[in-house]
Every structure is written in structure tokens, then in C-alpha cells.
Amino acid sequence: MSSEQIIFYILSFWFIATSLAMIFARNAAKAVLFLVLGFFSAASIWILLEAEFLAITLILVYVGAVMVLFLFVIKMLNIDKSTIRAKFAEYLPLGLIVALIIIAEMFLVLGSAQFGLEVMPSPARHGADYSNITVLAMQLYTTYVYPFELAAVILLIAIIAAITLVHKKEATHKKQNVSEQVNVRAKDRVRLVSIVSPTKEEK
Amino acid sequence: MMALWQSFVLGVHELMPWFDGSIATIVIILIKAMALIMPLLLTVAYFTYIERKVIGYMQLRIGPNRVGPKGWLQPIADALKLMTKEIIFPSKANIYLFLLAPILAIAPAIAVWAVIPFDEGIYITNLDVSLLYVLAIGSIGVYGIILAGWASNSKYPLLGALRSASLLVSYEIVIGFALVTVVMIAGSVNLNTIVADQQGGVINWYFIPLFPMMIIFFISALVETNRAPFDVVEGESEIVGGTHVEYSGMTFAVFFLAEYANMILMAVLAVIMFFGGWHSPFEGLGMLEAAFAWVPGIIWVLAKSTFFMFLYLWVRATFPRFRYDQIMRLSWKVFLPITIVWIFVVALMTQLQIGPWFS
Numbered sequence: 001m002s003s004e005q006i007i008f009y010i011l012s013f014w015f016i017a018t019s020l021a022m023i024f025a026r027n028a029a030k031a032v033l034f035l036v037l038g039f040f041s042a043a044s045i046w047i048l049l050e051a052e053f054l055a056i057t058l059i060l061v062y063v064g065a066v067m068v069l070f071l072f073v074i075k076m077l078n079i080d081k082s083t084i085r086a087k088f089a090e091y092l093p094l095g096l097i098v099a100l101i102i103i104a105e106m107f108l109v110l111g112s113a114q115f116g117l118e119v120m121p122s123p124a125r126h127g128a129d130y131s132n133i134t135v136l137a138m139q140l141y142t143t144y145v146y147p148f149e150l151a152a153v154i155l156l157i158a159i160i161a162a163i164t165l166v167h168k169k170e171a172t173h174k175k176q177n178v179s180e181q182v183n184v185r186a187k188d189r190v191r192l193v194s195i196v197s198p199t200k201e202e203k
Numbered sequence: 204m205m206a207l208w209q210s211f212v213l214g215v216h217e218l219m220p221w222f223d224g225s226i227a228t229i230v231i232i233l234i235k236a237m238a239l240i241m242p243l244l245l246t247v248a249y250f251t252y253i254e255r256k257v258i259g260y261m262q263l264r265i266g267p268n269r270v271g272p273k274g275w276l277q278p279i280a281d282a283l284k285l286m287t288k289e290i291i292f293p294s295k296a297n298i299y300l301f302l303l304a305p306i307l308a309i310a311p312a313i314a315v316w317a318v319i320p321f322d323e324g325i326y327i328t329n330l331d332v333s334l335l336y337v338l339a340i341g342s343i344g345v346y347g348i349i350l351a352g353w354a355s356n357s358k359y360p361l362l363g364a365l366r367s368a369s370l371l372v373s374y375e376i377v378i379g380f381a382l383v384t385v386v387m388i389a390g391s392v393n394l395n396t397i398v399a400d401q402q403g404g405v406i407n408w409y410f411i412p413l414f415p416m417m418i419i420f421f422i423s424a425l426v427e428t429n430r431a432p433f434d435v436v437e438g439e440s441e442i443v444g445g446t447h448v449e450y451s452g453m454t455f456a457v458f459f460l461a462e463y464a465n466m467i468l469m470a471v472l473a474v475i476m477f478f479g480g481w482h483s484p485f486e487g488l489g490m491l492e493a494a495f496a497w498v499p500g501i502i503w504v505l506a507k508s509t510f511f512m513f514l515y516l517w518v519r520a521t522f523p524r525f526r527y528d529q530i531m532r533l534s535w536k537v538f539l540p541i542t543i544v545w546i547f548v549v550a551l552m553t554q555l556q557i558g559p560w561f562s
Contacts, residue, residue: 029353056339063343075349
């Protein structure tokens with residue numbers, strides 16, 4: 001077994017182990033951390049496949065931003081553990097059926113009939129000067145430039161939609177005007193008054 | 204020098220031929236990493252000393268001057284003190300995550316240095332996507348702070364962690380957009396190519412066409428490293444000590460190390476992106492270029508980044524702390540629009556092929 005195969009098996013085992021740990025973790029924050037570990041294993045496997053751009057983007061976007069926001073939300077939530085575990089037996093049969101259907105589908109779609117070595121031979125190793133990001137950019141900005149731009153527009157629409165959904169009207173909430181606060185000077189807020197204190201005789 | 208190193212590499216490969224030389228490669232990488240981490244940690248230690256001295260003189264004090272001549276043994280004494288102190292675990296804390304947090308803070312802060320080029324051909328690894336690697340690994344450091352806040356099971360650390368999470372995510376976007384303009388000029392995300400592209404004197408350095416981006420990058424770097432005036436994550440006057448409240452002894456020292464390693468990294472990154480990396484500032488000046496030709500590139504990188512490290516201290520001694528909502532406003536309403544506009548400006552400059560940078 002070559003050292004590359006050993007690394008692959010270690011990473012795959014680690015990927016499966018962390019994914020299972022994520023599902024079975026009782027604590028939501030720990031589940032997120034196991035998911036982060038899973039992302040790292042997936043990224044490492046991609047690096048073995050010479051797809052370093054995808055691997056680093058996975059870490060940059062999902063680990064660096066999305067999972068941070070997940071943790072952020074989980075810390076704000078007041079999760080009641082008893083409601084999570086309630087009705088476990090009630091939902092179990094339905095869950096098992098769905099799981100079996102998904103496993104069967106994955107077997108049919110991703111099985112050796114479609115992705116076996118005869119159908120899809122293992123890709124040839126590239127030299128040290130092979131640049132994954134250049135090849136990817138060439139494809140994205142020439143062959144697939146319209147789908148790429150369309151995806152960008154759809155994402156932009158999603159961002160605007162999300163902001164409009166949570167945006168409140170001016171009348172319903174009070175807002176600070178920061179530039180007004182920054183520009184404020186002492187004479188706008190404080191009035192200095194000189195008071196002549198009365199002497200003993202005047203009292 | 205290079206020939207000596209190559210013969211050393213060959214020697215290690217001959218000594219350890221197991222697994223098609225994989226073990227020997229790992230040993231070589233470890234030796235390279237140690238050659239980088241040891242000076243880095245030493246720099247961190249003496250950076251804290253210089254910080255106290257510089258801020259001391261700025262405030263008309265002397266600073267540490269008791270341990271050793273002029274106080275220069277102070278960082279060693281501090282390190283010994285921190286190492287011998289007891290590590291206190293809060294009784295309701297999650298011990299595993301509590302101990303994992305400092306490791307998650309320091310590991311990315313050191314791992315990022317793997318792709319930093321110090322001179323032509325002097326780096327640990329020449330990754331083709333090294334700029335993205337720096338951003339990706341750098342963004343993992345926030346987990347250390349978030350976990351520290353959450354695992355401490357205490358109110359002030361949690362507040363600090365919440366502040367940190369939202370700040371880092373917003374300023375990462377700003378830094379990303381600012382660096383996109385650098386990538387647009389250099390036409391590469393490889394740090395070596397970016398520096399090599401700035402050859403030919405000060406006029407070729409990217410800080411001239413990207414001056415606003417350079418300023419924004421430096422300010423965002425202050426936020427990313429939780430430095431004053433943006434250190435609301437610690438915010439002694441508001442939330443006691445933020446995420447560090449429950450940490451003591453070595454666990455606290457590790458957070459400290461990570462923060463300073465990140466500061467030095469951001470200074471070196473600013474030099475690589477905007478100030479010509481290992482290139483001498485006297486390039487293309489005839490007499491002066493010849494007079495300084497003997498200076499190795501690594502000296503220029505270190506000298507330029509020392510200036511930025513000094514700026515960190517200068518800013519800290521000068522400005523009062525920002526209010527949290529003002530920092531957020533600065534990111535989303537001021538910096539982000541400027542960076543997006545500047546991306547279009549750079550695109551225009553590229554089309555018009557302006558100056559020595561875009562031709």
C-alpha cells in the first residue's frame with residue numbers, strides 16, 4: 001500500500017467517524033465542531049485529488065464563515081434537551097424508512113455502475129506545475145460564463161430578499177445616527193452656567 | 204547556502220529511505236517548520252517587551268527596566284511566571300472545549316506562516332493558492348475565541364465571544380475584497396508571484412494604485428487581531444477581560460502568543476501585498492541599488508514589517524477604544540462600499556493599461 005493510500009484511508013475513516021459523531025452528539029455546539037472536523041477531512045481528500053482550490057474554498061466559506069454563524073446562533077438559542085429527545089420512538093419508523101430510501105438512491109446513483117473504475121478511470125497525476133485554480137477559472141469564465149453569472153445573480157437576489165424580509169420600517173424602531181453622534185461637540189450638550197454662591201450674610 | 208541545504212536534504216533522504224522517501228520528506232518539513240516557529244515565538248516574546256517600552260515612552264514613562272540590563276530579560280521572566288502559575292478550571296466549564304480553545308487559537312496562527320515567502324525561494328511551501336490559504340487558515344482562529352467564550356460557561360467571556368464572532372466575520376469580507384484588488388493587478392493568488400510582480404523600485408509597489416485598499420487592509424488587520432482601538436473582544440472597561448476572563452497561567456499565555464503571532468503575520472502580509480515583499484526600495488536607482496545589493500531580501504521583508512508592527516503600537520497608544528456598533532458601521536457602511544468601488548476602479552485601470560502596474 002502506498003503512502004497516498006494510507007493517507008486516503010485515514011482521512012476517509014476520520015470523515016465517516018466525525019460525521020457519525022456529529023449526528024449522535026447530544027450537545028448542539030459539539031455537533032457543529034464535529035461538522036467542522038468533517039469539513040476538514042473532506043477538504044483534505046479533495047487536496048489528495050489535486051483540487052486544492054475547492055478544498056481551500058470549502059474551509060474559507062464553510063468553516064471560516066458559515067459554521068461561525070452557526071455557533072453564533074446556537075449560543076443565542078436556549079435549547080431544551082428534553083424537547084429534542086421527546087417523541088423519539090414515534091418518529092423512529094418514519095426516519096428509518098427515509099434513511100433506507102436515501103441509501104438505496106445513493107447506491108443506485110453513486111454505485112459502481114456509474115462511477116466504477118471501468119466507467120470512470122482514475123485521473124492521471126499532473127506535474128508540479130499544474131495549477132488547479134487556473135484550469136477552473138478557464139472553464140468558469142469561458143465555457144460556463146453564463147451559468148456562472150446567472151448563479152451570481154440568483155445569489156444576489158437571495159441576499160436582497162433576506163434583507164427585505166427582516167428589514168423594519170423606520171417608524172417601528174428607533175435608530176442611532178452614528179455620524180450625528182460622532183460630530184457632536186461639548187457645547188451642543190453641556191451648558192456651563194456660572195452660579196454665584198450666596199455668602200453667609202445673604203442667607 | 205542553497206547548495207548546502209540541498210545536500211542536507213539529499214543526506215536525510217539517504218538516511219531514511221522508508222515509504223518511498225515519505226518519512227524523509229516529513230522530517231525535512233519538520234526541520235523547516237522548527238526553523239520558522241522558533242524565531243517567530245522569540246519575536247513574539249520580544250514584541251511584547253518592545254510594546255511595553257514603546258508605549259511607555261509615548262506616555263512619558265520608562266517601561267519595564269528591572270529584569271536584566273534595560274529590562275530586556277522581562278519577556279523571559281514573564282514566560283517563566285506564566286508557566287509556573289496554576290491553571291484554574293471553572294467548575295461548570297466544559298473542560299475539553301476549554302482546553303481545546305487556546306490550541307485552536309495558536310495552531311492556525313502558526314500554520315499560516317507555511318506559505319509566507321521571506322525571499323526569492325525561501326518559504327516552507329510554494330502553494331499555488333497561498334493567498335486563499337492564508338485567508339482560510341486565518342479565519343479558523345476565530346474558533347479559539349468563540350469556544351473560549353462558550354466553554355468557560357461565564358457571562359463576560361460569552362459576551363466577548365459574541366462580539367468577536369460578528370466582528371471577525373464582517374471584517375474578513377472587507378479584507379477579502381481589499382485583497383481581490385491585489386489579485387487583480389498581480390493576476391495570481393500565489394504570494395510568490397504577487398511579490399515577484401512588484402519588482403523594479405518603489406514605483407512598482409502596489410500601495411500606489413491601491414492606496415485606499417492599503418489603509419483599509421491595515422485597519423481591518425487591527426480588528427482581526429483584536430488590537431486597540433478595536434479591542435472590544437477584551438474590552439477591560441466594559442466586559443472585564445472578554446474571552447480571557449476564566450483563563451490563567453499557560454492557557455492565557457497561549458491566547459496571548461496567538462494574538463501577537465497574528466499581528467506579526469498581518470504586518471508581513473501588508474508588506475507582501477502592498478510594499479514589494481523582499482524587493483529593495485532602492486531598486487532602479489543606479490548607485491543606491493548597487494550599494495544595497497548585498498542586503499538579502501529577508502532583511503527587507505523584516506525591516507518593512509517592523510514598521511507596521513510599530514504602527515500597531517503607535518495606534519494603541521494614540522486612540523481611544525471604538526464603540527462596538529461604530530466598528531460594525533465602519534465595516535459594512537464605509538469600508539465595504541469603498542472596496543467594491545475600488546474593484547471597479549482597478550478593473551478600469553487594467554483596461555486602460557495605466558502606469559507600470561497594469562501593463
